Amino acid sequence: MNAIHHMIDQLDARLDEYMQHAPMPGLAVGVVFNNRTIYAKGFGLTNAASGEPVGTGTLFHQASISKTAVATGIMQLAEQGRLELDAGIVAYLPYFHMADDRFRLITVRQLLNHTSGMPDEEDYEWDRPQYDDQSLERYVRSLRPRSLLSEPGENYAYSNIGYEILGDIIAKRSGTSFEQYMKERIFEPALMRESTYLKSEADDRLAAPHVLSLQHGYGGKVSDVFPYHRAHGPSSTMYAHVEDMCRYAIVHLNKGITADGQALLTQESYDELWTSYAATGHGEESANIGLSWFIGTYKGQRMVSHSGMDTGFQSHLVLLPDKSIAVAVMANADYGWLTVGSSILDFLLTGHFPTLKQSMAHHLAQHLTSHGIDSAMQEHERIKNDERYYSWEGEYGFIAAMLKENGYASEGARLLTLSAQLFPDSSDLRRALAGLLGETIRD
Structure with missing residues (x-):
C-alpha cells in the first residue's frame, strides 16, 4: 500500500x-x-x-469564506487598471454615503483588510430575502444613516458590510452582476x-x-x-x-x-x-x-x-x-x-493521526436535557479524563446561547448552571448565566 x-x-x-x-x-x-x-x-x-x-x-x-473570492475579484480588476486599491470607494460608488463624513476617506484596501472603521451587520434579513438584481446596490444605498466605529485605517474590526460594498464595486467596475x-x-x-x-x-x-x-x-x-x-x-x-x-x-x-x-x-x-x-x-x-x-x-x-x-x-x-x-x-x-x-x-x-475528539460540552448538554444536572455532573466525573473528548469553557456559553435562540432558554440556563460548577472561577460563564436569567451579577 x-x-x-x-x-x-x-x-x-x-x-x-x-x-x-x-x-x-x-x-x-x-x-x-x-x-x-x-x-x-x-x-x-x-x-x-x-x-x-x-x-x-x-x-x-x-x-464568510466567500470573502476570499471577492478579494480575488477585486485584485483582478486592480490588475486590469479598473480600480486602485488605495482609491476612495466613493470614486467607484458615488451614491455611497454614511452619516459619518469620514466615509469619504475609506479606501478599497481598507475594506479588504477590515480596517475601514465600518461597523458589522446585525440583521442579515435571512427571513426576509431579496432576489432581484438591484438588491446589492439598494443595500449599499441603505447605509446612509450609519456611522463608522473608528477612523478609517486606524483599527481592525471585522465587517461583513465592507464586503457587500466590495461586491457592488465589482459589479459596477465590471459592468455585469456580481x-x-x-x-x-x-x-x-x-x-x-x-x-x-x-x-x-x-x-x-x-x-x-x-x-x-x-x-x-x-x-x-x-x-x-x-x-x-x-x-x-x-x-x-x-x-x-x-x-x-x-x-x-x-x-x-x-x-x-x-x-x-x-x-x-x-x-x-x-x-x-x-x-x-x-x-x-x-x-x-x-x-x-x-x-x-x-x-x-x-x-x-x-x-x-x-x-x-x-x-x-x-x-x-x-x-x-x-x-x-x-x-x-x-x-x-x-x-x-x-x-x-x-x-x-x-x-x-x-504522519500521526491524533484522536478526533468529541465535544464534552455537547455530550453533557445532551445528558443534562435527558437526565438532569446531577446526572450530568456524574457523567462529567466519569469521562473528564477521557482523551476522546475536549472541553472548552467558551463552548458551554455558546451552546446555551444557541438553545436560548431556538426557544430553549430554560435548558440553556441549566447548562450554564452546570458549566459554572465545572468552571467555578469563570466570570464569563457567571455573567452569561446572569444574563440568561435576567439578573445582574458583580465580580
Missing part, C-alpha cells in the same frame, strides 16, 4: 468513527497534499428530516463548474441548514430559515461542494494558476493578498489580517485561512502554502465547532 492510499484509509476510518457521535448531521472534508486533491468525501446526512446522505456533489453554504462576474472570472477558470453565489442555481443540490433543537431529542433540526439574501452574497453566499473547494484551494496554493494553466492573478497580487496589515487578537493561527485572508502560523508553518458561520452552516478553509497542503471542512450545522481540520493537518504534517 502506497503512502497516499494509507492516508486515505486513515481519513476514512477516523472520520467514519467521528461522525458516529458528532453533533452535526452532515460533514464534508477535502484534503490537498502536494498540490493535488487526495481526498474529498461527504459524511452523514444532508437533511436530517429526509435522511438523504451527503455526497461529494452536495453544495454547502460557505459563509454573481455573473464571479462565475465567469473565478469559478469557471478554476474549474469550479458547480459553484455559484446564486441560491437559485444551487437549490436542488444544497445541504439543508440545521439548528440546535430538543424537538426530537438533543440534536439538529432543519432550520426554518435558509441564510440567503442577495444583498449579502459577497460576504456570505458562495455555494460549493468539497471537490470544488479543493480546486479553489489548489489555485490559491499555486498563487492564481489554475489546473489548466490559466492565471487568475499575478504573483504580485498574492504578495498583497497575503501581507499582514493589522493584528487581529485572535491567536497565532489567525494573528493578522491580509486582504480578506487571515495570516498566522500552525505548528511553525505559515498558515493562510478563513472560516465561516451562518444560520445552519459552518465552514473552514486552511492553506499551508509552504507545504502545498490545504484542508477544507464544511458542515450543515451552526452549533458545533469544526475541530477535525487541525487533527487532519497534524496527520499531514507528521
Whole structure:
C-alpha cells in the first residue's frame, strides 16, 4: 500500500468513527497534499428530516469564506487598471454615503483588510430575502444613516458590510452582476463548474441548514430559515461542494494558476493578498489580517485561512502554502465547532493521526436535557479524563446561547448552571448565566 492510499484509509476510518457521535448531521472534508486533491468525501446526512446522505456533489453554504473570492475579484480588476486599491470607494460608488463624513476617506484596501472603521451587520434579513438584481446596490444605498466605529485605517474590526460594498464595486467596475462576474472570472477558470453565489442555481443540490433543537431529542433540526439574501452574497453566499473547494484551494496554493494553466492573478497580487496589515487578537493561527485572508502560523508553518458561520452552516478553509497542503471542512450545522481540520493537518504534517475528539460540552448538554444536572455532573466525573473528548469553557456559553435562540432558554440556563460548577472561577460563564436569567451579577 502506497503512502497516499494509507492516508486515505486513515481519513476514512477516523472520520467514519467521528461522525458516529458528532453533533452535526452532515460533514464534508477535502484534503490537498502536494498540490493535488487526495481526498474529498461527504459524511452523514444532508437533511436530517429526509435522511438523504451527503455526497461529494452536495453544495454547502460557505459563509464568510466567500470573502476570499471577492478579494480575488477585486485584485483582478486592480490588475486590469479598473480600480486602485488605495482609491476612495466613493470614486467607484458615488451614491455611497454614511452619516459619518469620514466615509469619504475609506479606501478599497481598507475594506479588504477590515480596517475601514465600518461597523458589522446585525440583521442579515435571512427571513426576509431579496432576489432581484438591484438588491446589492439598494443595500449599499441603505447605509446612509450609519456611522463608522473608528477612523478609517486606524483599527481592525471585522465587517461583513465592507464586503457587500466590495461586491457592488465589482459589479459596477465590471459592468455585469456580481454573481455573473464571479462565475465567469473565478469559478469557471478554476474549474469550479458547480459553484455559484446564486441560491437559485444551487437549490436542488444544497445541504439543508440545521439548528440546535430538543424537538426530537438533543440534536439538529432543519432550520426554518435558509441564510440567503442577495444583498449579502459577497460576504456570505458562495455555494460549493468539497471537490470544488479543493480546486479553489489548489489555485490559491499555486498563487492564481489554475489546473489548466490559466492565471487568475499575478504573483504580485498574492504578495498583497497575503501581507499582514493589522493584528487581529485572535491567536497565532489567525494573528493578522491580509486582504480578506487571515495570516498566522500552525505548528511553525505559515498558515493562510478563513472560516465561516451562518444560520445552519459552518465552514473552514486552511492553506499551508509552504507545504502545498490545504484542508477544507464544511458542515450543515451552526452549533458545533469544526475541530477535525487541525487533527487532519497534524496527520499531514507528521504522519500521526491524533484522536478526533468529541465535544464534552455537547455530550453533557445532551445528558443534562435527558437526565438532569446531577446526572450530568456524574457523567462529567466519569469521562473528564477521557482523551476522546475536549472541553472548552467558551463552548458551554455558546451552546446555551444557541438553545436560548431556538426557544430553549430554560435548558440553556441549566447548562450554564452546570458549566459554572465545572468552571467555578469563570466570570464569563457567571455573567452569561446572569444574563440568561435576567439578573445582574458583580465580580
